[in-house]
Amino acid sequence: MVTANETTLQHLLEGSKQYRVPLYQRTYSWETKQLSQLWNDVVGLAEDRVTQDSTTHFIGSVVLAPSPGNGPTGVPQYLVVDGQQRLTTLTLLLCAIRDHRATHEDPIHRGRMNDLYLTNPYKPEAQRLKVMPTQTDREAYQACVDSTPHAGGRDPIGAAYRFFAAKLVELDDPDDPLDVERLENAVISGLALVSITTHPGDNAHRIFESLNNTGAALTQADLLRNYLFMRLPTRGEQVYRSLWLPLQDQLEKPKNLELLFWLDLVQRDARIKQTDTYAEQQARLDRLDGEEAIEAEVARLCGLGTLLHTILHPETEADRAVRTRLQRLKDWGTTTVYPLLLHLLDRRRQGGSTSEEIASAMLYVESFFVRRQLIGRATANINRILLSVVTEMDRAQPVDQAVHAYLSTGRKHYADDDEIRALVRTVPYYLNGRANQRTSILRWLEAEHGSKEPVDLSSLTIEHVLPQTSTDEWEQAVSEALEPGETYEQVHSSLVHTLGNLTLTGYNSELSNSPFDVKRAKLAKSGLVMNQHIAEQSGWGRPQILARADALAERVIAAWPGPLAGTTPVTSAAWNLMNTVLAALPAGSWTTCGDIASIIGRDSPAVVTRLATTTTPHAHRVLPAGGLVPPDARDLLRSEGVEIDEHGQASAEQRIWFEELAELIGLDVEPAAEPSTEALPDRFLLQLNEKHGDEVTMALTELIEVWDELGGDIGFGAGRETSCFLFARQKDDEGGNIWPLAIYPSGRVEVVFKHLMIRPPFDQAALREELRQRLNEAPGVDIAADRIELRPSFPVEVLLDPAARAVVRETLKWFYEQARSTVSVGGGR
Template identity: 50%
Template sequence: MVTAREVTLQELLGGSYQYTVPLYQRTYSWGRPQWQRLWEDVVDVADHRRDNPSATHFIGSLVLAGFRDNGPGGVQRWLVVDGQQRLTTLTLLLAAVRDHRAEHEGPMHADRVNEKYLVNKWEDGDLRYKVLPTQADRGAYRGRIEHAPDAAEGSRISEAHQFFLTKLLGLSHPPADGEEEPLTLAEVESAVVAGLSIVSVTTGENDNAHRIFESLNNTGLKLTQGDLLRNYLFMQLPTRADEVYTTLWLPLQNLLSNEELETLFWLDLVQQDPKVRQTEIYAGQQRRMRDLQDESQVRAEVERFLALGRLYDVMLRPEKERDDAVRFRLARLRAWRTTTTFPITLHLMERRSLGDIDSDELARALLYLESYLVRRLVFGRYSDGLNTTLLAATADIQGQDDPADALHRFLSSGRKHFASDDQVRQAVMTAPFYTTGRAAHRKLILRWIEESYGSKEPVDLDSATIEHVMPQTLTEEWERALADQLEAHQDLREVHTELLHTLGNLTLTGYNSELSNGPFAVKRAELAKSGIRMNQEISAEPVWGPAQIRARAERLADRIVGIWPGPSAEAASGVAHTAWQTLSDAVAAIPAGSWTSYGELARLIGSHPVPVGTYLARTALPHAHRVLQAGGTVSPSFRWPDAHRTDDPHDVLAAEGVRFSEDGRADGGQRLLAEQLAELIDVDIDLTDPRSLAAPGNDPALRDRWVDRLHDHNDPESARAMIEVQRGWVERGGRAEFADNAAGGCFLVVPRTSARAIWPVIMYPTYGVEVVFYHLAKWPPFTDEALLDEFRGRLNLIPGLEFGPESLRRRPSITPQTLRPAAAQEAFLDALGWFLHTVQEDDRSA
């Protein structure tokens, strides 16, 4: 039976009681803001009690569970289920009152406060203390109660006690003219023990304290998933909690931070269920351990967590690894700074700890993993489905005798974007490496390439930055130098755009950025002084232009394929042949009046828009003019296969029925998605879930990049309209997440705790807002076509917008220009607000 009553500290601490904070609870964590608030409450109620001695002030609740062995005599023991931070702080305040009064008013106060509120006079050991904090805090707490300050030095407990001593000392200052007399120590003590009101909630011996603990956590007194799991484990250890805590849990807690512990519990779960989310750690672990029969089995689980924690600690801090090769690979993966690799890495580390594989096999598996990351980025497909793939890999290789080979086979098969040697070479020659993936990853790859030269005197590359040899902004001197190296039919601007961001034109330097646009002769002299081998090679060139960039790209490609092994030859060959045939069939199948983009074709075959564009430019395919840039514009580099053909592809498309806006963009409603292209050619392709394509995050740098690109590609009024819509979505309770990929879209995400992420639109800085009807039709609650159609109708209230019923099978776009008028922004935000409310209502009713 649960009962609640209002009490004071005088009632709570005035008898033979002990309030024990369970081992599973958090350590004492209150700080200055909480101490200050409590002190202000004490001063306030003490002031009121001068006029009304019975005045009280409510400061919160305390949830207690009785011990089963409580009898009619002796110390009555209670487990503190909730409220330990407040209760511990109040007793530290009383200890400060005791110490201050004893020093300034006489030693009799020390014994009186001690015996009434802090200790059980006739008890020994732990039972002596009326409040017994969690084990990690007990030494510091005893130090303050027993006047042994050295035992508490530097702890939060010590800081809290000192904070209140300082406040009490301040009461001794004489008042200024016109001020009231300061509070006396007796008034402060009375306010603490009789003026602060607490609701004490107590449970009977048949009540489940753990259930109450969970219930409290669900009503706003939030604890982490790790806190809840710790609580659950130690609630299952009624007789062995102390031993398990001291020998197993405390070493684990000392090894990993709270955040790292929580991640460890998630990593343990995803070994068996790749779909489990980090918000589901507690529920998932509780389900997994539901059938544990006795305390020995619970202890074994904690022991297993400690073993996993030690492996995870080495993953996070590779310098602790003893084997040189494994340490090198772990350090590389740690430098990549992504948690995506954690599940598979922990699984492989555990396999070695169990004796299934040795360190050489582990290092080889980690090399395949590193190679997979590097080759994907070089190929331009870094974020697409990466998390899903690596989580699936963990499940796939479990139980296989040679996990390194099993991992290699898994990553090489299907549409996992493990770039072959040929794909790497093509991407190094043509892909804009400088705008691919994260800047930190691009620098790492260049750094690792440099390290592969094996210089006898290693150079400190930490402060180096990526530098364009041929600069991003061409000076007249650079234009003249490049013009001298071009063929008659080549356009300088096109060549500059084509080669600028490719790997062959990039290096690492530490010299002043003011030289970035300087002539090659000046750069060459600086590069010659560099200890970086890549720069010494560049400085050996007499001039720098297309030929040198391409030649260097070939050398770098050779080095990349030599450092990082590719997919199995059989898998790579089969996938490449099938992919280009699929692309050719899809382009030929695009009907008149429709168009697709290089990006959709890339999604269809598991490639990147750049090699797709290169393939189309070199291969005469029917209907290739129906492939446009993502924004619905004809690529500047488009050429008819027939060199004598001069008609404008824009006019041809318009004659075929494609509608264009005033600024020359094809109607997004007529664009064919990868899924629709697959249907046209009757192929069954498991396209990556668009939720994994986002790789969104809240990194301020990504938002800044989105805003910068928005202003680069739009007039000021249109850019401002896009920003206002994004801001309005956030003000209504939505979340804006920015993708770390080439497209760099802003996803307007509905915040959810347990269900999958969902968003109605993606705001691209280059061409506008994409409404994801096609995907929404697969995501509840919009699997209800009536709801989806209502969203379409609400969007059509935007002036100048008219999405037809066929749009529900597509991803139509709204141009930034459409959103310029305030009325358009208001109508759009009304539709988005309805979407947000609809999803939240569906979540509540689920």
């Protein structure tokens, strides 16, 4: 016998009780995908509760079993049979909210939230935590609950805490003092769970199995179809043949039917989530009487289905301007614009708007996307904004004017012309938004040139003119324009990813890191006007990149209209992004002002000034490039786990570089590695031999040859230090490119866990952990478990030991087999 009750997190956690995760349960394993979903649900719920404070959101169940050790006294204890990942994550979110509010609002929040939701005050230590994870996770979890310097480490528990801490910094609007409080209330009292509690003698595992059976569940579209035809006892067959079947065939896929039903709902209420489609449609349909009303409803949905088919297939639209805008918005790749598109097409169908007006409205949306992308605010609150356009815009105005006015008001980050001119020069465009969105804007900019001989842009990719990986030739050329006190590295990192340095080519790999003279000759033959403009330059450095950025900014301003006059530009985007980056920086690590500057599109002196004059998360973890720690920060950094030598120098192994910072907050960074061409292999071996001698060179050559015999590819970086990459797959293979190790002649073999986290099948934590354990069997290799989200390394000299080489050789074979398992027969190489 079991007892099942709908409950809230508040009810579960308040009062003296403890939820213990049994030792046989798996360790904490939620990653960014699951954390993002929970965060988006909570943020959406908090927004919904502004207008209807009773709104809840169901997030699943927890199955609890009374602990066999419970007695008449003491804290009641429950074993968490199912739902431990969810329960642990929610309490980590509460820890992050507590710390954020205690820091930014009032220290009283720390004691309040601890006593109410996180601990059993005044109880023995073994009973103090309300949630007690498995032993493996316990230390990291306790650090978060107790706010010790080790909170937010590199383990999965710490990563979850840091994820929420960074998101809270991003969410917290200084103009809205209640936004974080609303979020806390949504978590505590708005998230609905089903608490299933077994009774003594019940088989908790049998109950768990019945709750998690693997049968194929009905989709919401299936449920709604069944409900509709249950309401048509005499007309069902006729309605099915004449209306439902054509609708189903037209939309092709069940998921498109479900999308249609949701789009229909959000025309009336933007707060409705796709997961609630069936329940909300059923509630609406319950109010209809008789078969005639139900048949009319199916007919109405069929009409909307035809419009959705046009949105999904823009080539079927007759009007050229509307077709162009629909295609571009489809290429942008966000379905949250679909409710507005459906509304626009429906208004035209009913005669309320013209094709010209709805094409103009779509242009404003496109402009909104483009301008936000260019200032580095591509995703901020975008879903909420788009879903609210239909219900909140002024219906009395022509529809294009109404859309323009809605997007122009409030904190929507619709950049004006002055912002575009200023930020196009500095924002790292290549790291913002999705890859297809970055490429789309460049394609659209080329289309604005109106060439009489248009080029097929669909196969072109983004090329960095000043390459991501530097060479001696490029350093010499760019250094000619350095200002006093500047270094080449500073200028390179501040310019390389900006719009002024980017173009489109169909021969990216051929251009690679070639000197500008070589690139210029190739670009001069291009059919793209933008490439011909670059080829007209005698050199390529800061003056040319900034001049091109200015020219592109003017083209953007001419092509995409800005917000209505009088709206306030968002000038704090870069500093908000810096706060988000620093909030995500793990305990026991450090970074530099230069790395931060490269991420946010500002120069290093501006970052230094900001850190010195403004309260910023983890500012003490930002050090000079050499890692010298100020005396007043040494004790604090040591308490967090940073190793500092007798000279006050922080360990270089604990530095978080630019690329890793970008990855911490989800920016799209791909480590640069080039195919094996010309002299690069020889240069790699020469540099390796110069630093480490013949024996190390021979040992590494042996491993590289093993990799080649397996069928892997060898890639080389083209910087001053020629790195070596062991590719198991290339970009065009199923699953994308992947490599286990990067070898640097300076003396380290880097294990690229951070890269592997988003590459199947090594996006599974268990496989990455197995890779770590296999490598640790080699004498001299000792990779700590808390480095599994980063890029730890071991010295190349380790491979002088034949036993170590044997272990690494077998590990490489294992890795290759795992990586190639995702490539279908006949695919890949």
